[in-house]
Amino acid sequence: DAGVIQSPRHEVTEMGQEVTLRCKPISGHDYLFWYRQTMMRGLELLIYFNNNVPIDDSGMPEDRFSAKMPNASFSTLKIQPSEPRDSAVYFCASSLVKGIMNTEAFFGQGTRLTVV
Amino acid sequence: SQKIEQNSEALNIQEGKTATLTCNYTNYSPAYLQWYRQDPGRGPVFLLLIRENEKEKRKERLKVTFDTTLKQSLFHITASQPADSATYLCALDTGGGADGLTFGKGTHLIIQP
Numbered sequence: 001d002a003g004v005i006q007s008p009r010h011e012v013t014e015m016g017q018e019v020t021l022r023c024k025p026i027s028g029h030d031y032l033f034w035y036r037q038t039m040m041r042g043l044e045l046l047i048y049f050n051n052n053v054p055i056d057d058s059g060m061p062e063d064r065f066s067a068k069m070p071n072a073s074f075s076t077l078k079i080q081p082s083e084p085r086d087s088a089v090y091f092c093a094s095s096l097v098k099g100i101m102n103t104e105a106f107f108g109q110g111t112r113l114t115v116v
Numbered sequence: 117s118q119k120i121e122q123n124s125e126a127l128n129i130q131e132g133k134t135a136t137l138t139c140n141y142t143n144y145s146p147a148y149l150q151w152y153r154q155d156p157g158r159g160p161v162f163l164l165l166i167r168e169n170e171k172e173k174r175k176e177r178l179k180v181t182f183d184t185t186l187k188q189s190l191f192h193i194t195a196s197q198p199a200d201s202a203t204y205l206c207a208l209d210t211g212g213g214a215d216g217l218t219f220g221k222g223t224h225l226i227i228q229p
Contacts, residue, residue, distance in 0.1 A: 004159075033216050042221035043160070043205065056216065091159050104150060105207075105217060107159030 006092050006108035013115055018080040021111045023092030024073055033105060034067055034077050035091040043091070049075065082115045089113070119143065122206060122220040129196050129227050137191040137223045139206030144218075146208040149182055149189050154203045154222065163204075164191075196227045 005024040013019050025032045033048040047057040052069045060067070064083070069075040079086055089112050093105040121140045129135040139149070148167045152160035166173045166182045166189070173180045179192040193200050203224045207217040 035219075043219040045216040045218065048216045059216075093159070104162035104165060105160075107161070109157075110159050 004092055004094055004106050004108035006090075006111050008111060009109060010112045011114070013082055013113070015083055015115055016081045017115075018078065019082045019086075019113060019115075021077040021090050021092075021113070023075045023077070023108060025075070025092070025094030026096075026106055027073065029094035029096045029106070031095045031097060031105075032069060032075050033093040033095070034075070035093065035107075037089045037091060037110070038087075046077070079113075082113075084115045087114050120206065120208060120218060120220040122204075122223045124221060124223070126224040126226055129225065131196060131198060131227055131229050133196055135193040135196045135200065135225055135227070137204050137206075137225065139189040139191065139220055141187050141208060144187070144208055145184075148209055149180075150207045150217065151178075151180055151189075151191050152205040152207060152219075154205060160205055160219075193225075198227045198229050201225055201227045 004026055007022045031050055034046040035043050036046055037043045044059060046059045047067045048055055049069045052072055065079055067077045089110045091107050091110045093107045095105045096103050119142045123138060148165055150165045151163045153163055154160040164173055164175055164178055164180045166180050168184055177194045181190045189206055203222040205219050205222040207219045
């Protein structure tokens with residue numbers, strides 16, 4: 001398996017524009033997570049899905065952020081409208097639950113978003 | 117409030133010595149704790165998982181301890197090498213066993229030849 005695949009790797013956009021980040025999880029994984037990483041706040045969980053269903057979106061900072069998982073092999077994170085403070089590295093991760101314990105999370109390479 | 121603390125200052129260790137990183141947490145009762153390695157420009161990579169009923173876990177040159185009374189985990193790299201230089205993140209489950217992980221900010225480890 002190629003691992004978790006994210007696109008694009010880098011995105012530079014102007015304030016007010018819509019940004020869509022994409023993720024393909026590892027085949028067969030039950031869980032998909034979106035994280036955001038900044039120097040100030042570290043790695044923050046934004047939202048996660050179980051079997052394509054959003055379970056917890058309490059980490060989504062504002063209504064400007066939305067995430068979807070239309071099928072088991074694809075998810076998007078959308079920011080509309082984007083603001084400079086959204087600049088960060090966004091990671092997608094997937095994992096496979098075994099019993100009641102979650103196993104390790106496999107992360108993608110991340111999307112570095114810069115909003116100017 | 118819930119908090120995970122890792123030493124924010126870089127840790128400089130001489131090659132061949134044992135590097136020890138600390139992860140402290142408050143107001144959590146995690147069922148397990150994980151350690152990840154992150155290199156610049158890349159996503160975190162899983163290293164080890166230790167459950168609440170385990171005191172110690174080993175994998176090659178890596179050793180993790182988990183003290184639920186002290187609310188602390190120690191991560192050791194023995195016979196350290198320059199290639200071990202990276203940022204190391206600890207992560208805890210935040211409830212239910214199947215929730216997303218909560219990460220510390222990480223400790224930057226530098227192994228000097």
